[in-house]
Amino acid sequence: MFPFPFIFLFFLLCCNILSPLVVNSLNSEGYVLLTLKQFINDPQNSMSNWNSSDENPCSWNGITCKDQTVVSISIPKRKLHGSLPSSLGSLSQLRHVNFRNNELFGTLPQQLFQAQGLQSLVLYGNSFSGSVPNEIQNLRYLQTLDLSQNFFNGSLPAEIVQCKRLKTLVISRNNFTGFLPVGFGAGLSSLEKLDLSFNQFNGSIPSDMGNLSSLQGTVDLSHNHFSGLIPSSLGNLPEKVYIDLTYNNLNGPIPQNGALMNRGPTAFIGNPGLCGPPLKNPCGSDTPTSSPSSYPNIPENPSHDGGIGSVKSEKNKGLSKGAVVGIVVGDLIGICLLGLLFSFFYSRVCGFNQDQDDNDVNKGRKRRKECLCFRKDESEALSDNVEQYDLVPLDSQVAFDLDELLKASAFVLGKSGIGIMYKVVLEEGLALAVRRLGEGGSQRFKEFQTEVEAIGKLRHPNIATLRAYYWSVDEKLLIYDYIPNGSLATAIHGKAGLVTFTPLSWSDRLKIMKGIAKGLVYLHEFSPKKYVHGDLKPSNILLGHDMTPRISDFGLGRLANIAGGSPTLQSNRVAAEKLQERQKSLSTEVGTNILGDGYQAPEALKVVKPSQKWDIYSYGVILLEMITGRLPIVQVGNSEMDLVQWIQFCIEEKKPLSDVLDPYLAEDADKEEEIIAVLKIAMACVNSSSEKRPTMRHVLDALDRLSVSSD
Known part of the structure; x- marks a missing residue:
């Protein structure tokens, strides 16, 4: 039997050992996060308040809880160095993981994908490597996957098509290889942003990618090894979508339908095998026009046995030199005759319209005579002081002319129901934004002139400035200052094709809110007609160098x-x-x-x-x-x-x-x-x-x- 003093000392010892367990009541999720802290070097002390003495981790930096349960881990841009522990997958209610722009490395632990409620996984700008685990199929609620600017390799797992709710897939600037999974387009029909650029994907572009009807912004497949024909089904993508296919191994003609139409050559450069518009490389007669299974091969010189054109002897295999010369001379004579006829027709028709009195002009209009001059609307006449096919400046500082504008490099910024917007860079480096309104007739020029010149007089730091316009039978252009930081919509939500995304701080957002309000006060109270915008939204609010908002597209529908x-x-x-x-x-x-x-x-x-x-x-x-x-x-x-x-x-x-x-x-x-x-x-x-x-x-x-x- 132990003496009483010994029992008392034993009791005190037990109390001292057990007391920390009683005081420390951190829940299990907190211990999981402390494991993460142990795996990571934190030079900026962003995890300094992660302490085991807390009841739960909900007050810790970067942690968001709902009903005292961890739903989000967000620690971006803190120079974290280390790897992710597999225990993170045990956070059953985890919805969002954001470690963008850190120095994390290693592979993605398979256990991470046990958090089946995960909605966003943002890891871009780190040094992760290895392949994406097949267990990604467990993430049925995943909406955002951004793994760009890492060292991931291997093929994209076929199981990713099970992530039916995926809206953003950005995996650019990695070392991914292989074909895109079967059913990529059909399975990921909710995609809104897609960026596969700067990888080593090969094989053909899946034809079912045309099913991605929710895509927005830029679909970036550039700088890969995709080969074969461009599937015409890509034209089924929304017309506003810009498809970047540059620097691949694609060949054959560029389909001219839907979203593939009206694209400049910059969307297709770096593919020596491509031909047809908008490239200057014409397609040869032996160039396939679709997938091999769509059209049969047609021989260059077909012959039909027993027919007039059948080739029977060696002598008749080709045309003689005399025949070739005769054909060429005949063609030249024909072209000259057509030119003379056209000149005669032009002088008669245009002279007729210019020399006759008003009654004769009205008769000429009724007969719908066509010439290479403006056609006048039945109720409107052209302004006497505006030359046809001329650029009209709306600002004394406009120092460029039409020739400079037409010779400049142009890049498609976007396409809407009203027209295409281009970024145009003049030879001296001046950047402009040019909106092409369409190819309609010459209706109501004077009304257009009055409206556009009224808009051109608006001057306010928060209103996009209209600098000039151009009017012709076939082209109507509006020329604005180019505003470099894109739209407010992109600043809030990001954009497919962007390698990085820097969210707006609250101070920036408040500044933008005030700027938009100032612009609207100007329109509503101080503009000559107390204008109404009528179509205000983030996509037509542009951001300048210092994030100053500029309200754009004002009066566009009317014009x-x-x-x-x-x-x-x-x-x-x-x-x-x-x-x-x-x-x-x-x-x-x-x-x-x-x-x-x-x-x-x-x-x-x-x-x-x-x-x-x-x-x-x-x-x-x-x-x-x-x-x-x-x-x-x-x-x-x-x-x-x-x-x-x-x-x-x-x-x-x-x-x-x-x-x-x-x-x-x-x-x-x-x-x-x-x-x-x-x-x-x-x-x-x-x-x-x-x-x-x-x-x-x-x-x-x-x-x-x-x-x-x-x-």
Whole structure:
């Protein structure tokens, strides 16, 4: 039997040993994250508050929880050096992993893909290597996979096509090899962003890639080893999509359909085997025009036994020199005769239209005479002081002419229902943005001139400046300053084809919000006609060098309509009618109507003439988009809800701000009061009653007061 003092000492010893276990109540997810901390060298101490003495890791830097459970790990740009432990896969509710722009290395642990609820995995800008595990098929909810700028190799696993909800697939600048998986296009039909550039993929481009009808921006397949023909099905992609096929081993003619049309040669360079427009390399008669199975081979010199053209003897295998000379001389004489006839016809028709009096001109119009001069509309005449086929400057600082513009290098920036936008770089380096309105007739020039010159007089730091325009029978061009940092839509959501994506900080977002408000106040109150934009959205808000927003595309629909773009606009109206039918069907699911593209005011479907209150509603939606990082149409279960409805739902359900806030703003948590204040301004702007919405002047004043109070 132990003496009493010994028992007492033993009791104290046990208490000392067990006491840390009693005090330290960190849950199991916290210990998993501490394992991650042990695997990583953290020179900037971004994990300094990861302590075992906490009850849970929800207050730790870079960790986001929901109901005290870890749902997000986001530690970008902190020079983390090390590898990822396999234990991360045991975080059962993990939704988002973001370690972009660090110095992590090693392979992706297979166990990571046991977190089957993972929605985004962003690892670009590290030094990961090895292959992507087949277990990626477990991630049925995965929407974003960005592995760009690493050292991954091997083929893309066939199992990736099981990730049916994948919207962003960016794996550029790695060492991936092999063919794309079978069913790539059919299986990943939800893709919105696709960048496979700067890898070593080979084989043919899958024909089912044309099924990716949700793609946006640039589809980048450049700098690989894709070979064979360009499948014509790529033309089925949305027409706004820019398809970059440069520097591969593709051959044959470039299909001229859908999204493949109207592309400059820059989309196809680096493929010596390609031919046909827009390249200067013509296709030969033996060039296949589609996949080998589509058309049979036709011999160059077919002969038919017993027919007139049959070749019977060695003598008749080719044409004699005399026959060739005769054919050439005959062709030249024919061309000269055609030229003389054309000159005679031109002088008679154009002279007729220029020399006759008004009655004769009207008769000439009725007979629809054609010549290489402007055709006059029956109700409009050309301005006497504007030369045909001339560039008209709207600014005294315009120092280029039409010849310089036409000789410049042009790159397609995007394509919309109204026209194609090009970046044009003049010889001296000046960059311009040129919008081509279309190839309609010469309708209503004077009306166009009045409208475009009124727009050209608008001068404000937050309005894109229209510098010049060009009008001819076949071309109508609008020339703007080129604004280098893309659109606000890209700045919020990123863009397929971009190697890097730097999210906007809250201070930048607030600056942009105020800039847009200033531009709208100018349009609404100080412009000559107190204009209404009528189609305000992030895609037509451009960002300058210092992130100063410039409202663009102002008055564009009106100009396109005047310029003879009616077929395009008519197709847009048909699309709008289909959209309205879709909205009506959705309204039965979500209980209210989803309007337009998410930016249109509720009254826009009922009232024909836009009002300033429309712009205010659209501006409110843009504020919500910048706060939440979400698109204007939100997927809720199996139905859709516009962003305004979704925010209202979150408010009614008393969701915490973290559930609404853009995850990229997690580092700006100290700005919570400011963010909530802007959220209130946004909700006032999107009031369903147009009369209850504030004016843009009141909105700007509120934002100014907010900035002053935060200083």
